[in-house]
Amino acid sequence: MITATKPAAVPVVPLRFSLPIGGVAGTSFKHEHLAAILAAGPQRGFFEVHAENYMGAGGPPHRALEAIRRDHPLSLHGVCMSIGGPQPLDKAHLARFRSLVARYQPAMVSEHLAWSTHETSFFNDLLPLPYTEATLRHVCDHIDQMQEVIRRPILLENPSTYLAFTGTTISETDFIRSVAERTGCGLLLDVNNVFVSATNHGFSALDYLADFPLARIGEIHIAGHDEQADDDGEPLLIDSHDGPVADAVWKLFEIVVQRRGPVPTLIEWDSKIPDWPVLQAEAAAAQAILDRCGTAAAAEDRHAA
Numbered sequence: 001m002i003t004a005t006k007p008a009a010v011p012v013v014p015l016r017f018s019l020p021i022g023g024v025a026g027t028s029f030k031h032e033h034l035a036a037i038l039a040a041g042p043q044r045g046f047f048e049v050h051a052e053n054y055m056g057a058g059g060p061p062h063r064a065l066e067a068i069r070r071d072h073p074l075s076l077h078g079v080c081m082s083i084g085g086p087q088p089l090d091k092a093h094l095a096r097f098r099s100l101v102a103r104y105q106p107a108m109v110s111e112h113l114a115w116s117t118h119e120t121s122f123f124n125d126l127l128p129l130p131y132t133e134a135t136l137r138h139v140c141d142h143i144d145q146m147q148e149v150i151r152r153p154i155l156l157e158n159p160s161t162y163l164a165f166t167g168t169t170i171s172e173t174d175f176i177r178s179v180a181e182r183t184g185c186g187l188l189l190d191v192n193n194v195f196v197s198a199t200n201h202g203f204s205a206l207d208y209l210a211d212f213p214l215a216r217i218g219e220i221h222i223a224g225h226d227e228q229a230d231d232d233g234e235p236l237l238i239d240s241h242d243g244p245v246a247d248a249v250w251k252l253f254e255i256v257v258q259r260r261g262p263v264p265t266l267i268e269w270d271s272k273i274p275d276w277p278v279l280q281a282e283a284a285a286a287q288a289i290l291d292r293c294g295t296a297a298a299a300e301d302r303h304a305a
Contacts (some may be wrong), residue, residue, distance in 0.1 A: 001106065006113070007155075009049045011071045011103055012102065012103060012104075013066050013070060013103065013104055013105070014165060017086060018143065019072045019245045019302075020107060021046055021107045021260070021264055022262070022264070023262020023263055023290045023291075023294055024044055024045050024046060024073075024265075024268035024270070024287065024290070025045055025126040025264075025265045025266075025283040025284070025286035025290060026045045026047055026048055026073075026075065026199055026264060026265070026266050026281045026283065026297070027045070027047060027048070027266065027267045027269070027280075027281075027282070028047070028049070028241075028266065028269055029047035029048065029049050029065070029068055030269075030275075031060075032273060033276040033279070034064050034067070034068070035090050035275075036276040037068065038068075038296055040046070040069040041071070042072065043216055044287070045076070045287070046071065046073035046075055046107060046264060046266075047068055047072055047073075047074055048074070048075035048077050048108075048266050049065060049075075049076065049077065050077055050078070050079050050212065050270075051077065051078045051079070051080075051097055052078070052080050053102055054100055055096045055100070058243055059168075066294040070152070071105055071219050073095045073106075074104050074105075074106040074107060075105040075106055075108040075109075075110065075219065075266065076100060076101060076104065076106040076108070077105060077110050077111075078110065078111040078112070078118075078158065079092070079096060079111075079126065079181075080093065080116055081093065081097070081111045081112075081142075081144070081146065081253035082114075082115045082116045082158070083111050083112065083113065083114070083139060083142045083143060084112075084113055084115040084128075084129040084135070084141075084142075085129075086115075086125075086138060089142055089145055089146065090247050090250050091294070094145075094146065094149050094150075097149075097203075098149050098151075099153075099190075099220060101150045101151075101152070103109065104237070105172065107154060107235070108155055108218060108219050109150065109153075109154050109155065109186075109277075110154060110156070110157055110188045110219060111142070111146070111154055111155075111156060111157065111161060112126050112156075112157045113129070113139070113156055113157060113158060113159050113176065113179075114126035114127055114128065114129065114159050114245065115127050115129055121296075126159060128159055128161045129165075129166070129222075129240070130167045130168045131165075131168045131169065131170040131171070131172060131174075131175040132167060132168065132169050132170065133147070133169070133170075136170065136175060136178055136179065136182075138167060139179055140179055140182045140183050141176070143183040143185050144183055144285065145155065145178065147183065147184070147185065150223055153184055153185050153186055153245035154185050154186070154219065155185065155186045155188040155208075155218045156176065156178060156179060156185050156186070156187055156188060156194070156195065157187075157188040157189075157190050157221070158172065158187070158188075158189060158190055158193055159193060159197070159265060160192070160196040160197055160239035161192035161196075161197045161200065161201070162200055162216060162236070164201060168265075169256070172197075172208075173208060173211040173212050174211075174259040175188055176212070177191055177213045177239055177240070178217045178245050186215050186216050186217070186218035186219075186254065187212075187213065187216045187218065188217070189212065189217045189219075189220050189221070189256065190220075190221040190222075190223075190236065191216075191220060191221065191222050191252050191256060192221065192222055192223040192224070192225055192245070192246075192249050192251055192268075193221070193239060193249065194208055194209060194212075194252065195225070195237070195246070195248060195249050195252060196225050196237040196238070199237045200235075200236060200237055204217060205253070207264045209252065209255065209256060209259075212260055213263060214256065214260040215260070217256075217260055217263055219262070219263060219264045219265070219266065220253065220256065220257075220263055220265040220266070221265075221266050221268050222245050222249055222250070222265065222266070222267060222286065223239070223241045223242065223244065223245065223249075223268035223269065224241060224242060224243030224244050224245055224255050224269070225234075225237045225238060225239055225240055225243075225249075226238040226240040226242065226243075226247065229233050230254070235262070240271065241268045241269055241270040241271060242269070242270070242271040242272040243269075243272065244278075244282060245267070245282060245285075247259070248286070249297055250289075250299055253265070253289065254289050254293070255288070257289055258293050258296075261293070262290040262291070262293060263296040264292060265286045267279060267282040267283050267286060269282075290291060
């Protein structure tokens with residue numbers, strides 16, 4: 001006789017704080033910073049990790065993340081769900097993602113408006129998609145499926161793009177607004193992505209932000225980019241996450257926070273990783289803007305009352 005085996009329970013990291021986390025600045029968690037972070041003890045802010053780096057069951061990656069998670073909020077950022085792709089979501093990948101959410105109980109869960117798979121091929125990139133009614137339907141279907149499986153809403157991130165499709169019939173901001181309205185998901189506004197795309201395509205970043213559904217933002221990303229030139233000598237920006245935030249992006253970020261109010265904000269830095277104090281300084285600069293705008297908004301509310 002074959003006896004059914006009960007699935008092993010998913011470990012859950014004990015929490016020392018309450019959700020939600022409010023308008024605080026965080027950084028990408030990199031293992032080379034673990035010792036410095038633990039030595040500093042609990043601190044204001046949060047850490048974000050790429051979900052795919054923790055799809056294994058245990059080992060050093062999970063021990064490090066568990067140590068961080070005990071004292072700090074976590075943002076779980078997916079990069080391989082391929083929400084924008086035409087084919088069905090990978091059920092095994094989705095199940096692993098669900099286990100991570102249950103294990104670490106992140107304050108925020110996010111994914112990209114992009115695609116990265118085709119049949120059995122997986123691309124190490126976040127590829128753009130045409131904004132059409134057909135694309136809108138399958139993006140919404142995929143988000144509905146993901147949210148149902150993980151049992152919570154996600155935040156959808158706007159992309160950085162380097163080309164546009166002639167078949168596009170919907171503006172990016174209208175597309176994102178429609179997705180959020182149909183699925184109930186929140187939005188992750190990557191301000192650097194807005195600046196990169198605006199420069200590459202020649203549109204106004206301020207106009208884009210004026211049309212973006214700011215009220216649905218649950219997290220903001222800011223990061224560095226690489227300045228290059230295309231074959232015609234025109235500016236070409238690459239969303240590289242390998243340096244400090246540019247002055248123009250800081251200005252756009254402050255405009256967004258003034259309009260939206262303080263929300264959790266991440267300093268993304270994924271290559272050419274600096275020493276921990278450099279990331280701390282970038283996060284402190286973001287926190288200063290969040291606090292300043294939050295204080296100004298509170299003063300306006302008191303005056304209005």
